[in-house]
Amino acid sequence: MEEVKIGIYVCHCGLNIADIVDVEEVTKYATTLPAVVVSRNYKFMCSDPGQNMIKEDIKELGLNRVVVASCSPLMHEPTFRRTIQEAGVNPYLFEMANIREHCSWITEDHKAATEKAKALVSAAVRRVYYHQPLEIKEVPVNPNTLIIGGGIAGIQAALEIADSEHKVYLVERDPSIGGHMIQFDKTFPTLDCSACILTPKMTSVGMHPYIELMTYSEVEEISGFVGSFKARIRKKARYVDEDKCNGCGVCVTKCPWKANSEFDLGLSERKAIYTPFAQAVPNIPVIDTEHCAYFLKEKCRACEKFCELGAIDFEQVDQIVEVEVGNIIVTTGYDSFDPTPITQYGYGKFDNVYTGLEFERICNAVGPTSGKIVLKDGSEPKSVAILHCVGSRDENYHEYCSRVCCMYALKYSHLIKERTDAEVYQMYIDMRCFGKGYEEFYKRLSEEGVNFIRGKVAEVTDRAINEDEQGKLIVCGEDTLLCKTIRVPVDMVILATALEPRSDAAEVAKLLTITQSADGFFLERHPKLDPVATMTDGVFIAGCCQGPKDIPDAVAQASAAATRVLALISKGRVELEAATAVIDEEKCSGCRICNLLCPYSAISFIEDEKVSRINEALCKGCGTCVAACPSAAITHRQFTMEEITAEIEGVLV
Amino acid sequence: MSFEPKIVGFLCNWCSYRGADLAGTARMKCAPNVRIIRVMCSGRVEPAFIVKAFQLGADGVLVLGCHPGDCHYAEGNYKTIRRMSLLQKMLPQLGIETDRVRLDWVSASEGDRFVSIVDDMTEKVRALGPFTKNSDEEKHG
Numbered sequence: 064m065e066e067v068k069i070g071i072y073v074c075h076c077g078l079n080i081a082d083i084v085d086v087e088e089v090t091k092y093a094t095t096l097p098a099v100v101v102s103r104n105y106k107f108m109c110s111d112p113g114q115n116m117i118k119e120d121i122k123e124l125g126l127n128r129v130v131v132a133s134c135s136p137l138m139h140e141p142t143f144r145r146t147i148q149e150a151g152v153n154p155y156l157f158e159m160a161n162i163r164e165h166c167s168w169i170t171e172d173h174k175a176a177t178e179k180a181k182a183l184v185s186a187a188v189r190r191v192y193y194h195q196p197l198e199i200k201e202v203p204v205n206p207n208t209l210i211i212g213g214g215i216a217g218i219q220a221a222l223e224i225a226d227s228e229h230k231v232y233l234v235e236r237d238p239s240i241g242g243h244m245i246q247f248d249k250t251f252p253t254l255d256c257s258a259c260i261l262t263p264k265m266t267s268v269g270m271h272p273y274i275e276l277m278t279y280s281e282v283e284e285i286s287g288f289v290g291s292f293k294a295r296i297r298k299k300a301r302y303v304d305e306d307k308c309n310g311c312g313v314c315v316t317k318c319p320w321k322a323n324s325e326f327d328l329g330l331s332e333r334k335a336i337y338t339p340f341a342q343a344v345p346n347i348p349v350i351d352t353e354h355c356a357y358f359l360k361e362k363c364r365a366c367e368k369f370c371e372l373g374a375i376d377f378e379q380v381d382q383i384v385e386v387e388v389g390n391i392i393v394t395t396g397y398d399s400f401d402p403t404p405i406t407q408y409g410y411g412k413f414d415n416v417y418t419g420l421e422f423e424r425i426c427n428a429v430g431p432t433s434g435k436i437v438l439k440d441g442s443e444p445k446s447v448a449i450l451h452c453v454g455s456r457d458e459n460y461h462e463y464c465s466r467v468c469c470m471y472a473l474k475y476s477h478l479i480k481e482r483t484d485a486e487v488y489q490m491y492i493d494m495r496c497f498g499k500g501y502e503e504f505y506k507r508l509s510e511e512g513v514n515f516i517r518g519k520v521a522e523v524t525d526r527a528i529n530e531d532e533q534g535k536l537i538v539c540g541e542d543t544l545l546c547k548t549i550r551v552p553v554d555m556v557i558l559a560t561a562l563e564p565r566s567d568a569a570e571v572a573k574l575l576t577i578t579q580s581a582d583g584f585f586l587e588r589h590p591k592l593d594p595v596a597t598m599t600d601g602v603f604i605a606g607c608c609q610g611p612k613d614i615p616d617a618v619a620q621a622s623a624a625a626t627r628v629l630a631l632i633s634k635g636r637v638e639l640e641a642a643t644a645v646i647d648e649e650k651c652s653g654c655r656i657c658n659l660l661c662p663y664s665a666i667s668f669i670e671d672e673k674v675s676r677i678n679e680a681l682c683k684g685c686g687t688c689v690a691a692c693p694s695a696a697i698t699h700r701q702f703t704m705e706e707i708t709a710e711i712e713g714v715l716v
Numbered sequence: 717m718s719f720e721p722k723i724v725g726f727l728c729n730w731c732s733y734r735g736a737d738l739a740g741t742a743r744m745k746c747a748p749n750v751r752i753i754r755v756m757c758s759g760r761v762e763p764a765f766i767v768k769a770f771q772l773g774a775d776g777v778l779v780l781g782c783h784p785g786d787c788h789y790a791e792g793n794y795k796t797i798r799r800m801s802l803l804q805k806m807l808p809q810l811g812i813e814t815d816r817v818r819l820d821w822v823s824a825s826e827g828d829r830f831v832s833i834v835d836d837m838t839e840k841v842r843a844l845g846p847f848t849k850n851s852d853e854e855k856h857g
Contacts, residue, residue, distance in 0.1 A: 135733075135737045135740075136754070137733070137734065137737060161737075161752070164740030165736055165740055166748065168743055169739060169745060169748060170747075175720070175748045176748060182751050186751070186753070572786075573786075576788060578730075578782075578786060578823060578824055580825040581823075586824060598730050598734075598824070660795060662787075662789050662791050662792065663789075684756050685756050685759055685792045686756055686759060686760030686792075687760065687789065687792045689760060689762075690759060690761060690799070702755060702756065702760060707753065707755075707765060708765075708768055711753065711769050711774075712772050714722075714724055714752075714753065715722055715724065715751075715772045715773045
């Protein structure tokens with residue numbers, strides 16, 4: 064083995080490290096460590112001059128191992144691996160000591176921080192001594208993409224990828240794509256009609272030669288890894304033959320059975336055979352077996368009698384479809400918060416208390432009231448109160464701000480003013496008008512005569528204390544600008560309800576091995592610099608499944624995720640994990656303990672030779688088998704017993 | 717000078733290491749006593765590493781992984797649970813107080829949880845005092 068020559072570079076990171084850690088002392092200390100040839104410090108190691116310093120030392124001093132003591136390896140390990148690779152050293156002959164996130168940023172004690180930095184540097188040096196060059200292998204990327212969720216984010220991502228002539232499987236669990244956006248009437252702040260801008264995109268998806276649309280379907284299982292995933296999808300039985308149906312709608316007209324419309328949130332009824340809304344894509348109905356008389360009582364079959372194409376098929380069963388894809392984009396959206404638990408707001412108790420999404424349907428020209436803003440009794444409201452932050456910014460429910468409520472509340476104010484003579488009261492905590500043109504929209508609404516009252520509402524009651532309040536809903540609270548309690552009698556109350564994670568987000572996260580943040584939304588790889596990737600390579604997130612956001616942000620994220628996928632498709636290959644496990648067959652006793660432990664079934668037993676062998680393409684390098692092998696026959700590359708023991712020794716100096 | 721325990725932390729790359737990074741990024745303050753060794757999965761942590769750490773002068777060992785059910789490698793942390801509960805039974809025989817070894821879970825978004833585990837562990841080990849192999853040998857002859 065050639066002589067080990069280690070170079071160590073301590074980064075100041077401006078003042079981020081140098082302010083707390085005595086970098087000079089650490090640099091000096093490093094020279095006392097075994098095999099260290101050079102030890103330097105510099106203001107920003109990640110900058111070009113910093114990287115060049117390493118390259119020059121490799122050339123001049125013949126370094127064959129490098130340690131950089133700076134930030135988290137999750138930040139700059141790839142940067143420095145590339146640096147030494149460019150100077151002709153195998154990228155795995157490198158180690159980072161995290162003296163920023165784990166050291167200078169968590170304490171103000173200079174002495175303790177400096178001591179800890181020394182220990183971390185000593186561990187990295189001792190460890191890198193044992194590093195061996197590793198070979199980087201590549202595998203091809205399947206150019207097909209799976210997109211889960213057909214709301215605006217899923218639609219946008221699907222079109223971007225399909226337009227570049229790469230196949231997309233778009234899976235949506237409802238009978239039609241469109242998501243929440245298709246339920247909206249207008250969009251803020253431009254007030255353009257939501258359906259008008261969305262339906263052309265939906266139609267494009269439906270007709271696109273590169274998109275295989277699978278509605279009324281759910282992904283049940285995902286296996287594999289970036290470049291080659293396999294997905295098992297359940298296509299639920301529609302009881303309508305998709306190939307025969309032409310969407311004429313006679314079956315729906317003739318069906319005598321009714322149920323609450325999910326699309327209208329129970330504010331109207333639909334038939335037992337139905338499409339959720341008129342512009343559904345695909346325009347193919349489904350039979351709701353819980354309300355269809357044939358499925359309940361084995362009679363009726365009116366739809367079948369009237370369908371001239373013979374498309375009704377009561378014998379249809381769920382189909383399981385398997386697809387192979389290289390990348391996955393998750394765009395599963397959000398659930399609207401159910402305000403029933405906040406009993407003091409009277410939702411479910413009083414007739415004219417609505418959620419934000421319900422009011423969206425009431426405003427909609429094709430909604431339950433044909434777009435007329437009316438009370439339950441059909442009369443026009445004379446006054447409406449909109450209560451902000453229902454379920455958001457509330458420690459009892461969700462601590463986060465749902466971001467869009469202030470703006471949709473402003474939009475409702477405008478629509479109410481436009482269509483009725485009602486007084487509108489906005490009961491807000493803070494007006495958050497964060498986007499382009501949003502503040503201007505707020506100003507416009509102020510000029511339209513909307514009443515803004517700052518203060519969280521305490522209660523909505525029907526207990527009148529004077530004549531003016533008789534028969535009204537009285538909104539009680541405090542006007543915190545005037546510092547006085549208020550009672551505002553109104554006819555209608557709209558609760559600006561929060562956006563929350565899907566009720567089954569945890570199961571979806573598990574299916575895809577991605578993580579959720581504390582609020583339940585899916586966690587991005589990095590909150591600033593990697594907002595659409597996840598910890599799992601090849602799985603991307605976009606839209607409200609990542610956190611509450613408005614349409615422009617959801618669309619931007621979807622395009623970003625599509626771009627990430629296209630980059631991988633265009634490159635055509637991905638690097639396999641190099642830090643995999645390998646079995647020394649001389650030492651293997653053939654006990655097979657590791658075979659069952661491997662979560663990826665990467666280890667198989669070779670009958671002829673009576674030893675186990677690891678398939679490197681399947682191994683993800685977790686090391687579980689290594690820790691379990693009773694003969695110590697398995698080596699975890701980059702995490703060998705020697706390397707970890709040296710590191711333990713190092714941190715304990 | 718008060719006793720400053722040396723604690724070795726084995727943290728998985730996907731959840732806990734990121735949680736620890738987040739604690740730093742958010743400038744949460746915590747005891748600087750835990751020196752972190754990154755492993756890809758808590759399932760890689762061999763009981764031998766923990767014993768080795770005590771041999772080499774550690775006063776405590778902290779193993780952190782993804783929450784059960786959340787493992788990046790599907791189920792590595794379940795293997796850790798089994799291994800660690802066996803090790804916990806063996807520790808007294810080795811003369812190591814069970815409180816000196818702790819297995820816990822920190823997700824990538826739980827910087828605050830990381831801080832509270834580290835502070836709590838540091839205080840517990842501080843109360844136990846330094847781990848000395850010698851006194852151990854005396855005890856067990």
